[in-house]
Amino acid sequence: MNSLAKRLWTLDTSWHYLNHGSFGACPREVLKAQDSCRARMERQAIQFMDEELPGGLRKAADALGKTIGAAGRDLVFVDNATAGANAVLASFPWKRGDRCLLGSHAYPAVRFAAERLAARRGFKVVYARVPSRVRGPRDIVDVYAQALAPRTRLVVTDHIAAPSALVFPVKDIARLAKAAGARVLVDGAHAPGQISLDVAALGVDYYTGNLHKWLFAPKGSAFLWARRAVQDGLVPVITSNNAGQGYLKEFEWTGTKDPSPFLCAPAGLAFHRKLGGRALMERNRALAWAGAVIVAGRTGLAIPAPREMYASLVPLVLPKRLGSGPKAAAKVHKALQARRVEVPVFPIGSELFLRLSAQAYNELADYAALARALKNIL
Ligand SMILES: Cc1ncc(COP(=O)(O)O)c(C=O)c1O
CATH class of the missing domain: 3.40.640.10 (Type I PLP-dependent aspartate aminotransferase-like (Major domain))
Known part of the structure; x- marks a missing residue:
């Protein structure tokens, strides 16, 4: 995460936090x-x-x-x-x-x-x-x-x-x-x-x-x-x-x-306005997509829809051999957490999706870390 994570948030910067979606992150001020x-x-x-x-x-x-x-x-x-x-x-x-x-x-x-x-x-x-x-x-x-x-x-x-x-x-x-x-x-x-x-x-x-x-x-x-x-x-x-x-x-x-x-x-x-308002949303959207493209490029995972369908959350489809259902999702989630990457994994139908996010405190290095962690478990 970039320097804002510590300066503006109370986030634990020993993690690559790629799940703003679930609960947000309330800034210090x-x-x-x-x-x-x-x-x-x-x-x-x-x-x-x-x-x-x-x-x-x-x-x-x-x-x-x-x-x-x-x-x-x-x-x-x-x-x-x-x-x-x-x-x-x-x-x-x-x-x-x-x-x-x-x-x-x-x-x-x-x-x-x-x-x-x-x-x-x-x-x-x-x-x-x-x-x-x-x-x-x-x-x-x-x-x-x-x-x-x-x-x-x-x-x-x-x-x-x-x-x-x-x-x-x-x-x-x-x-x-x-x-x-x-x-x-x-x-x-x-x-x-x-x-x-x-x-x-x-x-x-x-x-x-x-x-x-x-x-x-x-x-x-x-x-x-x-x-x-x-x-x-x-x-x-x-x-x-x-x-x-x-x-x-x-x-x-x-x-x-x-x-x-x-x-x-x-x-x-x-x-939100101070960080740019509309410009922040556009920056996050661009970063989420760029991050997903990095992960897809380095792991071979697929992004299931075109860019126009996503904002600051982008999913990737995990290979079928990692299993399906909530238990398999929890296993992948834990394996990523063990590498200090926080990203949610969801079962959808018979597949597993992980869903990365982008917020002002994220940088490209977070997605590279996710790609490395994934390569270890794929
Ligand atoms: C689409 C959607 N609806 C509802 C909720 C529930 O939000 P909350 O727990 O804040 O009520 C969520 C939470 O992530 C959500 O993603």
């Missing part, structure tokens, strides 16, 4: 802002919760809105994308026999939430079978088009899928869904800070995204955006003292907790 926020909370908790929190949340939402193309008044904070997706699924006005269409790359938590609710509420979950190898966005749009049916009420799509790292053509999927009379929820867990966002222009109804991954907020910081016409009845999974007070108020309070990750989201956004 944002952690410092969070410390001071917590200190204010503990100095006078009533003043903090009653006076600072409500206004602070709205200010943070306004700042976030400017970054992601949304009005602050349509944004609420949630702990994570899991909570955002659960809130939408559970609040949705399902009727028996309705269909909820998910992409087959959907994050397990989102899939499980949909399936659990479906069993309770009498709707059906169906999947658009997204391939892991695609030639371009059209391949993804086509599988959604085929899976839409008359009773599809909600289409759930990733913006950047977790294991495959594919950037989904959300606008095109939304156009199709709308034409079929369905609403659209985007799971944008990985998108904010990794790609430019203009949420209100996507033509979707709900969007949830993490701030603690690529926008450098403290962990436990995410947002939910909803089109104004669908905000009525959209409530958090937790029923609190603010029940019945409307969208903004219900999400403002979900019981006592540390709200500093929300209040310090603007510090994360400011840090």
Whole structure:
């Protein structure tokens, strides 16, 4: 890792850390802002919760809105994308026999939430079978088009899928869904800070995204955006003292907790801007691809889709002889960790994919190290 890793982050620089995707990495200056926020909370908790929190949340939402193309008044904070997706699924006005269409790359938590609710509420979950190898966005749009049916009420799509790292053509999927009379929820867990966002222009109804991954907020910081016409009845999974007070108020309070990750989201956004904002995203995207090309060139592993399909996460397909399934994935992961390389390995179908990432603290040497480690285990 380069010199920023120590200067701006608290990262352990004895590693080649190529997994910004899973949990992000909160920079020193944002952690410092969070410390001071917590200190204010503990100095006078009533003043903090009653006076600072409500206004602070709205200010943070306004700042976030400017970054992601949304009005602050349509944004609420949630702990994570899991909570955002659960809130939408559970609040949705399902009727028996309705269909909820998910992409087959959907994050397990989102899939499980949909399936659990479906069993309770009498709707059906169906999947658009997204391939892991695609030639371009059209391949993804086509599988959604085929899976839409008359009773599809909600289409759930990733913006950047977790294991495959594919950037989904959300606008095109939304156009199709709308034409079929369905609403659209985007799971944008990985998108904010990794790609430019203009949420209100996507033509979707709900969007949830993490701030603690690529926008450098403290962990436990995410947002939910909803089109104004669908905000009525959209409530958090937790029923609190603010029940019945409307969208903004219900999400403002979900019981006592540390709200500093929300209040310090603007510090994360400011840090992202300071490192270049759009230029940082472009630099990371170029580095991730260059890193993947280095690894592919030195190991013979394949990158399963063209460059236009990826942002700052790029997967490589491992050879079949390393096995398949979660156990084989864990074995490869451990073998790479033993060489101080942190990179996630996922089973997808009968194959194993590793997914490298690029962030400001990475440099080409990290990918060369990954290639060396891989050559030892291939
Ligand atoms: C596509 C996707 N959705 C949802 C999540 C869940 O994020 P969180 O754990 O912050 O809720 C992740 C986490 O990596 C993800 O990749």
